[in-house]
Amino acid sequence: MQFAKQIFDEERALYGIDGAEITDCSFDGPADGESALKESSNITVANCYFNLRYPFWHTKGAVIRDSTMTENCRAALWYDENVRLENSRLHGIKALRECHGGIVLRDCDIKSPEFTWRCSDLRLAECTLESEYPFFECRDMAIDGLQMNGKYSFQYVENAVICHSELNTKDAFWHSKNVTVTDCVVRGEYLGWYSENLHLVRCKIIGTQPLCYCRGLVLTDCTMEQTDLAFENSEVRAVVHSRIDSVKNPLCGEIYADEIGRLIMESSRIDPDKTKIVCRKNAFCSAV
Numbered sequence: 711m712q713f714a715k716q717i718f719d720e721e722r723a724l725y726g727i728d729g730a731e732i733t734d735c736s737f738d739g740p741a742d743g744e745s746a747l748k749e750s751s752n753i754t755v756a757n758c759y760f761n762l763r764y765p766f767w768h769t770k771g772a773v774i775r776d777s778t779m780t781e782n783c784r785a786a787l788w789y790d791e792n793v794r795l796e797n798s799r800l801h802g803i804k805a806l807r808e809c810h811g812g813i814v815l816r817d818c819d820i821k822s823p824e825f826t827w828r829c830s831d832l833r834l835a836e837c838t839l840e841s842e843y844p845f846f847e848c849r850d851m852a853i854d855g856l857q858m859n860g861k862y863s864f865q866y867v868e869n870a871v872i873c874h875s876e877l878n879t880k881d882a883f884w885h886s887k888n889v890t891v892t893d894c895v896v897r898g899e900y901l902g903w904y905s906e907n908l909h910l911v912r913c914k915i916i917g918t919q920p921l922c923y924c925r926g927l928v929l930t931d932c933t934m935e936q937t938d939l940a941f942e943n944s945e946v947r948a949v950v951h952s953r954i955d956s957v958k959n960p961l962c963g964e965i966y967a968d969e970i971g972r973l974i975m976e977s978s979r980i981d982p983d984k985t986k987i988v989c990r991k992n993a994f995c996s997a998v
Contacts (some may be wrong), residue, residue, distance in 0.1 A: 853875060910930070924941075
């Protein structure tokens with residue numbers, strides 16, 4: 711079944727369609743219909759334009775290429791399984807939610823507040839993203855080559871691997887579990903608070919008060935810039951090849967750094983003997 715160079719604007723225009731190829735079509739028009747491809751399966755969509763709400767709900771098996779979903783295309787993909795998007799624009803709010811069973815995005819341009827909530831088995835490669843609350847409560851996720859501008863990113867994420875990405879964010883990885891971030895730039899404030907088993911490898915970490923109240927925190931061959939009051943109340947094993955502006959009340963573990971500007975041990979609940987601190991370039995770290 712093939713559809714080419716057609717315009718669809720009615721409610722559920724292609725509802726429940728199976729095994730279709732949809733090419734050069736526009737989902738737009740005065741009827742302002744919703745849910746054009748709801749309950750569809752095994753479809754291929756290429757070079758299409760979506761300007762109406764909720765086009766892909768409960769879709770099982772789809773490849774979407776070279777297509778545009780505008781700001782008016784709200785909540786475009788919900789409750790889907792086995793969907794692949796390539797070289798497409800997702801510009802509507804809440805673009806993905808509760809999608810599982812193999813969701814792949816490659817070379818996509820995404821501008822979507824509340825992007826990708828409660829999804830699992832998710833893969834992103836070479837995408838750009840602008841979002842306020844991306845990846846909330848996602849599980850089993852792999853990301854490579856993401857350029858992201860976000861605010862409250864990766865909250866409550868579990869079992870994620872992120873590589874070769876630039877993450878400009880704010881409260882990233884709060885309450886996350888079992889996350890590994892490799893060869894990335896992570897720029898923001900209050901990184902990783904309350905996380906469990908967060909592992910940063912060869913990352914550049916920039917921003918105030920990072921990595922506090924963590925359990926099982928590991929930094930391997932990282933650098934840190936403008937990072938003050940780091941590691942408060944955290945279980946930490948850190949190898950840092952730069953200066954750390956200040957370290958405050960680490961709970962336990964080991965911290966290796968080139969320099970530490972200030973070592974603050976002021977809490978009666980903290981035992982200084984439980985944390986080994988080594989500064990390579992200055993043998994003495996001043997403590998206050």
